[in-house]
Structures are given as structure tokens and as C-alpha cells.
Amino acid sequence: MTCSIEDVKFDSQGLVPAIAQDAENGQILMMAWMNKLSLERTLLEGRAVYWSRSRQEFWRKGDSSGHIQEVLSLSLDCDGDTILMQVKQTGAACHTGARSCFFRELSA
Amino acid sequence: MTCSIEDVKFDSQGLVPAIAQDAENGQILMMAWMNKLSLERTLLEGRAVYWSRSRQEFWRKGDSSGHIQEVLSLSLDCDGDTILMQVKQTGAACHTGARSCFFRELSA
Numbered sequence: 001m002t003c004s005i006e007d008v009k010f011d012s013q014g015l016v017p018a019i020a021q022d023a024e025n026g027q028i029l030m031m032a033w034m035n036k037l038s039l040e041r042t043l044l045e046g047r048a049v050y051w052s053r054s055r056q057e058f059w060r061k062g063d064s065s066g067h068i069q070e071v072l073s074l075s076l077d078c079d080g081d082t083i084l085m086q087v088k089q090t091g092a093a094c095h096t097g098a099r100s101c102f103f104r105e106l107s108a
Numbered sequence: 109m110t111c112s113i114e115d116v117k118f119d120s121q122g123l124v125p126a127i128a129q130d131a132e133n134g135q136i137l138m139m140a141w142m143n144k145l146s147l148e149r150t151l152l153e154g155r156a157v158y159w160s161r162s163r164q165e166f167w168r169k170g171d172s173s174g175h176i177q178e179v180l181s182l183s184l185d186c187d188g189d190t191i192l193m194q195v196k197q198t199g200a201a202c203h204t205g206a207r208s209c210f211f212r213e214l215s216a
Contacts, residue, residue, distance in 0.1 A: 003212045017125055019136060026134025028127060031190045043216040077209040078202050082139045084210045094186050101185040102192045104111045108151040 005039055009080040016083055020048060020093065022100075023072050023086040029093035030101040032059070034083065046071050048087060067091040113147055117188040124191055128156060128201065131180050131194040137201035138209040140167070142191065154179050156195060175199035 041049040048069035052059040062068030070088040149157040156177035160167040170176030178196040
């Protein structure tokens with residue numbers, strides 16, 4: 001089953017969460033946000049382009065760090081409000097230098 | 109590195125996105141939202157308890173469908189605003205009957 005950007009339901013701020021999964025080993029690398037334009041750029045360029053909520057600007061992953069994310073495929077969830085990307089990650093996904101942003105165990 | 113619920117940054121609506129990943133094969137099953145109380149219940153019960161934004165009520169995954177999510181571990185991302193759970197999924201995670209909610213390919 002396929003779908004297009006028209007099927008994506010952006011939230012009240014015009015954003016949708018996008019999860020980046022390492023296509024090689026299934027590791028979840030990070031989650032960030034996209035607006036419609038950054039999703040269009042991601043689809044067009046085959047590279048993850050997020051929208052930085054803190055900086056209020058496009059965030060073309062790897063432009064400053066070199067840690068680019070080549071997007072191999074994208075999928076949309078059943079209700080259209082979350083995106084999952086299979087990516088080929090160069091270097092570390094996390095700004096801390098960790099491969100994945102999810103390096104802290106959360107316990108009670 | 110470990111952390112606690114005090115390190116979680118809930119958004120302006122008091123919510124945090126929680127990604128459920130199949131601990132057996134790494135498949136991303138779904139993403140839904142938690143508030144502080146549902147996260148506390150998840151940590152306490154070892155079962156995924158979300159907050160349904162549409163119904164504005166707790167959503168203890170599997171209570172009506174039987175498709176429960178046993179939570180084996182949780183992690184928090186670097187900036188504290190997204191949770192990743194390793195789960196043991198009974199049956200289908202998606203209300204459509206699909207194993208994962210991400211069954212639609214998104215293309216340009």
C-alpha cells in the first residue's frame with residue numbers, strides 16, 4: 001500500500017514527527033520533526049531534512065556535522081500522523097556523539 | 109547511563125511521544141503519546157499505558173483488544189522529549205489488524 005504527502009496529517013503547528021531507523025540493524029537513531037516543506041525536501045533529495053523547532057529553521061541533517069542521513073524509504077502510520085524512515089546513517093546520529101539519541105535507560 | 113521520569117520533558121500539553129519497538133526483531137510497531145501519569149503507570153505495571161488524545165483518557169494497550177504490550181525496557185533520548193520502549197507485543201499493534209501501524213509506503 002502506498003501513499004503520498006497529501007495523506008500526511010500535520011499537527012496544529014504544521015509539524016509531523018519523523019523517526020529515523022538504521023536500515024542496517026534496526027536501531028532507532030532519533031526522532032525529530034518535519035513540516036511539509038522539509039518533508040518535500042526529504043522526498044526530493046533522499047536525505048533527511050527536519051524542521052528545527054528550537055531554531056525555527058530547516059535542519060538538513062549532516063550539513064554542519066557531516067553526519068548525513070540517506071533516506072532509503074519512508075512509511076506513514078495508520079492514522080497518518082507519524083513518519084518512519086529507513087536511513088543509512090553516516091557517523092553518529094546524536095549531537096553528543098552517540099550513535100543513537102536513545103542512550104539513557106529510563107527506570108522507575 | 110540511567111534516568112528517571114523527572115528527566116522527561118513533557119510538551120505544552122503535558123505529553124511525550126512514545127515509540128514501541130518489537131524487542132524480538134526491531135520492528136517499529138507504533139507511536140503514541142503519554143502524559144506523566146500514563147508513563148508512571150507504564151513503569152509501574154510493565155505494560156504500555158498511553159494517553160489517548162482523541163478520547164482524552166488513559167489507553168492501557170490491549171485492555172479491549174487483548175493485544176497487550178509488555179514493556180521490557182524504556183529509554184529516553186538526549187534532549188528528554190521522546191521515549192523508546194522495547195516491547196513484547198501480543199498479536200497486532202495496529203487497530204487495522206496489521207502487526208505494525210507503519211504499513212503504508214510514503215513516496216513523492
